Amino acid sequence: MAPPAFAANLALTLSNYTGPVGGGTVITATATDFVKDVTIANTEVRFNTAVACPAAFGGVTATNVKATATKTSDSVLSITTPALGTTPNTWRICIYGVTTGTISSTAPLIGNVTTSPYRTFIPAAIDPATGPAGGGNTVTLTETNLIGTGTTLGATFVTPASGACPTTYTVGAGSTAVTTLSKTSANVATLTVPTSLAAPATYKACLYNGTTATSALIGVGNDPYAPLYPQATLSSTSGKNGGGNVITATLTGAFGSITAPGVVFSTVACPSTYGTPTAANVASMTKTADVVTITVPSGVVVPGPYNVCIYDGSLSGSVVAAVGSAAYTPTLPTVTVSPTSAKNASGAQITVTATGGLFAGTNPGVVFANALTCPDTYGAPTAGTATTAASKTDDVLTVTVPNAVLFPSSYRICVYNTASASSSLIATGNAQFTPTLPTITLTPDAGPTGGGGTITASSTTEGNFLFGVTTPAATFTKADDCTATYSTTAVTGPFASNGLPTRISNVKAAIKVPASVVYTSADGATSEWQVCLYRSTSGPLIGTAAYRVGPALTVTSIDPPSGPAQGGSPILVTGVGFTQGLTASIGGAPIENIVVANDGLTFTGTTTARSAGTGLAVTVKTDSGTKQGGVYEYSFGITITPNTAPNTRSDLTLDILGAGFESIGTFGTGNAAAPHVYLIRGGIGAATAYDPEETGAASGIKKVGQVQECTSVVVISDLELLCTLDLTDSIDPTTNSLTPTGQEVPEGTYTVTVVSSGIVGNAAAVAGVTQSKITSGSTFTVSEY
Numbered sequence: 001m002a003p004p005a006f007a008a009n010l011a012l013t014l015s016n017y018t019g020p021v022g023g024g025t026v027i028t029a030t031a032t033d034f035v036k037d038v039t040i041a042n043t044e045v046r047f048n049t050a051v052a053c054p055a056a057f058g059g060v061t062a063t064n065v066k067a068t069a070t071k072t073s074d075s076v077l078s079i080t081t082p083a084l085g086t087t088p089n090t091w092r093i094c095i096y097g098v099t100t101g102t103i104s105s106t107a108p109l110i111g112n113v114t115t116s117p118y119r120t121f122i123p124a125a126i127d128p129a130t131g132p133a134g135g136g137n138t139v140t141l142t143e144t145n146l147i148g149t150g151t152t153l154g155a156t157f158v159t160p161a162s163g164a165c166p167t168t169y170t171v172g173a174g175s176t177a178v179t180t181l182s183k184t185s186a187n188v189a190t191l192t193v194p195t196s197l198a199a200p201a202t203y204k205a206c207l208y209n210g211t212t213a214t215s216a217l218i219g220v221g222n223d224p225y226a227p228l229y230p231q232a233t234l235s236s237t238s239g240k241n242g243g244g245n246v247i248t249a250t251l252t253g254a255f256g257s258i259t260a261p262g263v264v265f266s267t268v269a270c271p272s273t274y275g276t277p278t279a280a281n282v283a284s285m286t287k288t289a290d291v292v293t294i295t296v297p298s299g300v301v302v303p304g305p306y307n308v309c310i311y312d313g314s315l316s317g318s319v320v321a322a323v324g325s326a327a328y329t330p331t332l333p334t335v336t337v338s339p340t341s342a343k344n345a346s347g348a349q350i351t352v353t354a355t356g357g358l359f360a361g362t363n364p365g366v367v368f369a370n371a372l373t374c375p376d377t378y379g380a381p382t383a384g385t386a387t388t389a390a391s392k393t394d395d396v397l398t399v400t401v402p403n404a405v406l407f408p409s410s411y412r413i414c415v416y417n418t419a420s421a422s423s424s425l426i427a428t429g430n431a432q433f434t435p436t437l438p439t440i441t442l443t444p445d446a447g448p449t450g451g452g453g454t455i456t457a458s459s460t461t462e463g464n465f466l467f468g469v470t471t472p473a474a475t476f477t478k479a480d481d482c483t484a485t486y487s488t489t490a491v492t493g494p495f496a497s498n499g500l501p502t503r504i505s506n507v508k509a510a511i512k513v514p515a516s517v518v519y520t521s522a523d524g525a526t527s528e529w530q531v532c533l534y535r536s537t538s539g540p541l542i543g544t545a546a547y548r549v550g551p552a553l554t555v556t557s558i559d560p561p562s563g564p565a566q567g568g569s570p571i572l573v574t575g576v577g578f579t580q581g582l583t584a585s586i587g588g589a590p591i592e593n594i595v596v597a598n599d600g601l602t603f604t605g606t607t608t609a610r611s612a613g614t615g616l617a618v619t620v621k622t623d624s625g626t627k628q629g630g631v632y633e634y635s636f637g638i639t640i641t642p643n644t645a646p647n648t649r650s651d652l653t654l655d656i657l658g659a660g661f662e663s664i665g666t667f668g669t670g671n672a673a674a675p676h677v678y679l680i681r682g683g684i685g686a687a688t689a690y691d692p693e694e695t696g697a698a699s700g701i702k703k704v705g706q707v708q709e710c711t712s713v714v715v716i717s718d719l720e721l722l723c724t725l726d727l728t729d730s731i732d733p734t735t736n737s738l739t740p741t742g743q744e745v746p747e748g749t750y751t752v753t754v755v756s757s758g759i760v761g762n763a764a765a766v767a768g769v770t771q772s773k774i775t776s777g778s779t780f781t782v783s784e785y
Contacts, residue, residue, distance in 0.1 A: 053094035161224030242424020262314030365419030374414030446623030482532030555629030565659030587616030611660030705733030
């Protein structure tokens with residue numbers, strides 16, 4: 001297909017008619033279907049200084065410069081401008097093409113710009129790039145050979161700055177003339193900013209070679225120029241979210257003539273007039289001639305930033321008197337929470353610590369939010385998760401953890417200006433707060449296999465763990481850990497559900513032990529189950545405790561069935577259900593050194609001291625409970641030190657060990673109805689054994705009396721006494737006279753015995769008299785060493 005003939009429909013529209021002399025600007029050339037039948041490979045774009053585009057493109061020259069292009073559509077070419085000399089000039093954009101074959105110097109013109117040429121300019125540095133609203137200040141445009149030898153200049157400021165400078169000098173339609181300007185040198189033009197340039201707009205500076213309608217563009221400021229309102233220095237450019245803090249804006253003499261400035265925080269550039277601002281963004285203030293003291297309003301919330309706009313009043317037509325020298329940004333400081341965990345519903349206190357007086361002048365609301373982030377406003381927190389400070393300083397809040405902050409959730413600490421629904425968030429905790437399970441005490445904490453009993457679960461020292469719980473649930477499990485929420489499915493090993501426990505108070509519940517909670521050990525140890533308490537049958541875990549289970553307990557016998565009162569005798573107890581860790585006693589005297597057999601049928605131990613007694617039961621306590629069985633007798637035996645001495649000793653001190661010495665009574669002498677320590681000829685059952693029964697009615701003579709008495713008895717403890725024995729004298733046991741014979745105790749073997757009474761009487765009268773039974777330790781020998 002042959003290219004179309006040059007005609008009006010080939011006229012191109014450019015996206016931009018100006019650009020820097022160095023090129024590199026991307027512009028578009030548009031006409032309906034003008035490149036429909038050609039490809040970019042057989043299309044060529046030329047920038048030509050001729051008044052009109054040549055009919056054929058010809059060769060590349062300094063005034064006929066080739067450009068690169070891409071075909072965007074049948075109607076649009078995207079052109080990257082080439083370097084077009086070093087001085088501003090006017091160029092025609094000429095586009096050539098063929099439908100087939102290789103483009104050559106004879107390729108015809110298929111499109112050009114007929115309405116306005118493309119104008120190049122020199123980019124120039126503008127200094128300064130800002131100035132006061134209302135102009136009057138000077139700025140310079142500087143670049144090598146910007147003006148050259150030219151003497152006549154024109155300049156305009158075009159808004160918006162994103163727009164393009166007209167190719168020729170134009171005033172109006174966004175272009176404001178510069179009435180005072182001068183050529184400082186070939187490289188520098190000095191401009192006085194027009195008074196009509198207003199903030200907060202931005203402008204582009206355009207430099208021309210004259211002020212007529214045909215004067216051409218020669219230079220453009222490479223940065224926008226921004227008129228600024230008077231700049232008041234802010235004492236702080238950040239503060240807490242939701243305001244309430246105080247900052248100052250200072251500008252010498254700026255506020256002296258203003259009666260009551262209006263102050264607005266705006267997320268956009270300060271409007272030139274006060275208008276009708278959002279009420280929550282209007283600040284209260286006080287002022288002097290130089291300083292406005294501002295209370296940051298509640299509507300100043302993250303993320304910001306905000307421009308601080310100070311007007312000469314608070315009427316809709318009031319104009320800007322000053323703006324903050326920098327933007328103000330509300331922040332959410334991270335406060336330190338300590339500690340970051342506490343027992344579930346324990347009423348524990350934590351501290352929330354900030355810096356810089358964050359809490360000054362406020363009564364903050366604190367919410368424990370069960371979420372990763374805090375709501376922007378206080379709102380309506382979940383019941384039992386919000387509180388106010390128990391005490392506070394400007395930097396520290398002491399907070400009691402609310403009762404509905406419960407395990408196993410984690411909570412974000414959110415601090416608000418106040419505890420009102422619209423109050424803004426002012427800080428968040430540096431770490432999440434996590435309630436932990438309280439220590440639960442079971443009473444009793446052990447029981448017999450097969451359950452059936454009722455236990456209580458309580459935590460009196462670690463808070464109201466049952467706060468808000470109306471129908472708790474419980475399970476018993478052999479798994480190592482309880483499930484996080486209530487489940488009736490066994491996780492590991494045996495499992496039992498007991499129905500619903502009874503809630504007694506915020507700190508106690510009663511739980512019936514299910515029949516399926518049974519003894520499972522085979523090594524003599526008790527079985528341990530975990531008791532798991534939940535808020536409900538669909539709720540989370542609120543407490544755990546270990547419960548021990550033992551086998552059914554029976555006590556059958558003890559062997560030997562008797563032993564001395566001072567203890568130390570080995571014994572063997574037989575029965576069923578003995579477990580490791582059991583305790584046992586005989587008549588209240590603990591059994592020591594207990595070793596339980598693996599089969600749980602016996603245990604061994606050692607008796608401890610006890611006063612003499614008969615018919616004493618063995619009491620055994622295991623996790624299954626307490627049982628009694630077997631019968632044991634504690635005999636009133638003694639041991640003595642020394643156990644031999646010559647009959648020349650008149651003051652021999654005996655140290656006697658036994659039991660029951662404190663309870664037997666006050667020791668006497670002779671035949672008094674009181675306890676005595678006697679030296680007697682024979683042991684119990686021997687023909688020469690001590691026998692206090694009278695030889696005849698009212699004879700007053702013991703059948704076998706004492707040989708001597710150990711006197712001056714001193715009871716050291718219930719287990720020990722001291723007495724003095726005189727072996728240089730003796731008593732005739734065949735008379736009722738206790739007058740010493742003056743004869744030494746004959747050499748021989750004797751027994752030292754402790755009697756409960758020294759009386760003489762008939763059989764009935766002396767039946768209740770007891771004496772220490774013979775042991776090897778009570779034998780005493782009178783002889784020379």
